[in-house]
Amino acid sequence: MQINTLKGIVALAAVLLTPHAGVAQTPVVAPGASARQAVSGEAVYQERCAQCHEQASGRVPPRTAIQNMTSVRILRTLDFGAMMTVAYPMRRDEREAVARFLGKPDPEPGPRPEAFCRDRTVKLGDLSKSTWNGWSPGPDNSRFVPAALAKLTAAQVPTLKLKWAFGFQGDISAFGQPTVIGNQIFVGSASGMVHALRADTGCLQWVYQANGPIRAAIVAEPLGNSHALLFGDLTGWFYALDAATGKELWKKRPEEHEAVRISAPPLVYNGLVMIPIASWEETRAINPDYPCCTFQGSITALRLRDGTQAWKTYMVPTRAEVTGKTRVGTPTLGPSGVGVWATPTIDLKRRRIYVTTGNNYSRPNTGTSDAVIALDLDTGRILWTRQAMTEDVYNSSCIQATKGPSCPEGNGPDFDFGSPAILVRTSSGRELLLAGQKAGIVWAFDPDKEGAVVWQTRVGQGGINGGVQWGMASDGEQVYATVSDTVITRTASATMLDGTRGGGLTALRIADGAKAWYAAPAPCLATIANCSPAQPAAVTAIAGVVFAGSLDGHLRAYSAKDGTVLWDVDTVREYDTVNGVKAKGGAIDGPGAIVANGMVLVNSGYTRTGGIPGNVLLAFAPGN
Ligand code: HEC
Structure with a gap:
């Protein structure tokens, strides 16, 4: 189609003009290209x-x-x-243009007045105490909640009861990871609304509307006499808000590419905000006229005080250049991809951060995909790279029954890392980096030997949606890994999940990777549409107990000793919510359960891979 081809050329010119830090800037302009033109919403609609x-x-x-x-x-x-x-193949400007063309310019109504607290004061106090602030309660990314923070014992878990439910207006997925600081919660939503609410009652103190969906946890950090809240959205914007009021301090796009998404919380240390940068460009490649691909993953470090850039380290060694043409004549570009989907893990002893990486989108493949990469904490310089899999070159055009033109020859399986490495110490004092791959393999790497493999254990079959997808938990003795292993059938009009296949929770001994126990998934009832036993959501642990959600909508607590189910709640139902929004529960996916200060919080509803829709944040507390 003519329009599309023109757009393709314009996009190509734009990406070729995008600077790449550390590499000489000689803009290459495609023949006949002009500056990016305004997109017509009507044309996109047609x-x-x-x-x-x-x-x-x-x-x-x-x-x-x-x-x-x-x-x-x-x-x-x-x-x-x-x-x-x-919308997967659509660029940002095309989405905005068609929405503007079709819709009314009015703002969306905000929360109802009765959803707000009578006293709206936000009290944060000492951030070193009673906080789950970011991906994990501690910097090791283990998602293990110590007793002083959990304030929930294994004996109390079977008595957990729903305390309140909070609905996300107009959404069909609930995935913002809650941050808990004392009695204070901050949580984002699929509609891009940030909510400050009280943990005991679920009443609101303030809301802030961001540009795009917010899945990543919000990190609170002292700044001056107050606190900054730091988070990114799924359209590539990054924000610093004043925690007391929700007022914007600064807002940046840390990477210029149009398809950027920020999927995980930043790592904040010593005035630096280190942001993992991933993208949607894999899905743009579904469009045969899209010149694939130019996005390159990075860690971008901004200064906390004003959002200016301190350093940026790309996970790909050189900027993308034209490499050829597809069978339909669209230019191909590379190297590309190697997005960073997870929060970096800090290692203060060795003054490093560890970054897990994604696949390449186009050729040439780089030696940095599907890897754990160590960066110098102060400069961001790459110290070493350890690949779990080589030559994993993949984009979403490969998923179609007949592979799309942008699918690279001999494409890889899309077995990247979607979750962070966990830094653990075995009982013999040895430190290890544990990482769960979408291939369904759990790896232990040696941080002192440039990531040499200490052991690897298969816990699932692996797949595009995992294998291990959102992450594992470790209590320092065992590591707990769930797998997705969803089986998805796609037709022109529907995405269907197999209700009998996927899921499973394995406990491995961290000392040697041997299996300690396995808890089999629970197959879905045939009567529940879009149900799957898959367990892509991140795992959480307290002493003696492992929490894991499932696409069947259940949140289960397992004994850390042998995997028996101690507690099981089915979240798929309608809820009366504290904010008066009509809400439903659905699939549990994404960041998983949060345990803090005697409460278990979990989001329910996730449609990304065809799962059961829902729009509710649930808070459980022990009853009698
Ligand atoms: C392949 C068919 C198909 C195409 C193409 C399509 N839609 Fe839809 N659209 C649907 C269906 C089916 C629904 C109802 C979905 C539901 O109820 O879950 C829908 C619902 C919607 C809704 C209402 C959603 C809501 O939350 O109530 C909007 C808005 C919308 N589409 C916009 C668009 C725009 C804009 C485009 C083009 C960029 C588009 N659609 C392209 C099939 C399509």
Whole structure:
């Protein structure tokens, strides 16, 4: 299609003009290219929406119904709502243009007045105490909650009962990882709303509207006499807010590429905010006219005080250049990919951070994909790289039944790392880096020998959605790994999950990687649509207990000794919420359960891979 090809060239020019730190800047301009032109929302509608929404029938709302929605809501539908899959090949400017063309310019209504607390004061106190602040309660990324923070014992777990439910207005996924500091919670949402709320009652103190969906935990950090809240969104924006008021301190795009997404919390140390940068570009490559690919993953360190850049380290050694053409004549570019999906792990003793990386999107492949990479804590310089798998060159055009033109020859399996490395110490005093790969393998690397492999144990079959996907937990004796292993069937009109396959929780001894026990998944009832026993969500542990969610909507607590189920709650139902929003539970995926100060918090609802929709944050506490 002509329009598309033109857009392709414009996009190509734009990416070729994008600077790459540390590499000489000689802009290469494609023949006939001009500066990026404004995209026509009407043209995008005709090309990508009209075939369904002009002859609307059944579930499909007609164009006139969509025109009654606000542009903001339509954009969210494309970003992480019902039209997410349709929007995968669409660039940011195309999404914004079609939303503006179709929708009303009005803002979305905010929370109801009765959702707010009577006293809206935010009290943070000492951040070294009683906090789950970021991906994990501690800097080792183990997701082990010490007794003083958990304030929940194994004996109390079977008595956990729902204390309150909080609904996310208009969303069909709930995935913002809650941060808990004393009685204070901060949590993002699929609609990009940041909420400050009280842990005991779930009432709101303030809200802040970000540009895009927020999945990553919000990190609170002292700044002057107050605290800054630091987080990124799934459209590549990064924010610092004043914790007391929710007012913006600064806001940046730490990487210029249009398809950037920030999926994990930053690591904050000594006035530096180290941000893991990943992208959506893999899915843009579904469009045969998209010149694939130019995004390059990085850790970008910004200064806490003002958001200016201190350093940036790309996970790919050189900037992308034109490498050839696809079978339909679209330019190919590389090297690309190697996004960073997880929070870095800090090692103060060795003054390093460890970064886990994703796959390449296009050729040439680099020696840095699917790897653990050690960076100097002060400068960001790469010290060593250890690959779990080589030549994993993959993008979403490879998923189609007949591989799309942008799928690289002999493509890889997309077995990258989606979760951070855990720094543990065995009983004999040896330190190890544990990392769970989407291949379904748990690795132990030696931090003193440039990441040499100490052991590796297979815990699942692996797949595009994991294998180990969102992450494991370790109590210093064992590491607990769930697997997704979802089996997905895609047709033109639907994505279906196999209700009998996927899931499983394995406990491995960290000393040697031997299996201690295995808890089999629970197959779904055939009557539940979109149900799957898969367990992609991150695992959490307290002394004696392991918490793991499932796409079947259950959150289960297992005995750390032998894997028996101590507690099991089915979250798939409707809820009366404290903020008066109609809410439902669904699949549990993403950041998993948070345990802090006598409460277990979990998000329910996740449609990204066809799972059961939902829009609720649930808080459980021990009863009698
Ligand atoms: C392949 C068919 C198809 C295409 C193409 C398509 N849609 Fe849809 N759209 C649907 C269906 C089906 C629904 C109803 C979804 C549901 O109820 O879960 C829907 C629902 C919607 C909704 C309402 C969502 C809500 O939360 O209520 C919006 C807005 C929308 N589409 C916008 C778009 C835009 C904008 C495009 C083009 C970029 C588009 N759609 C392309 C099939 C399509």
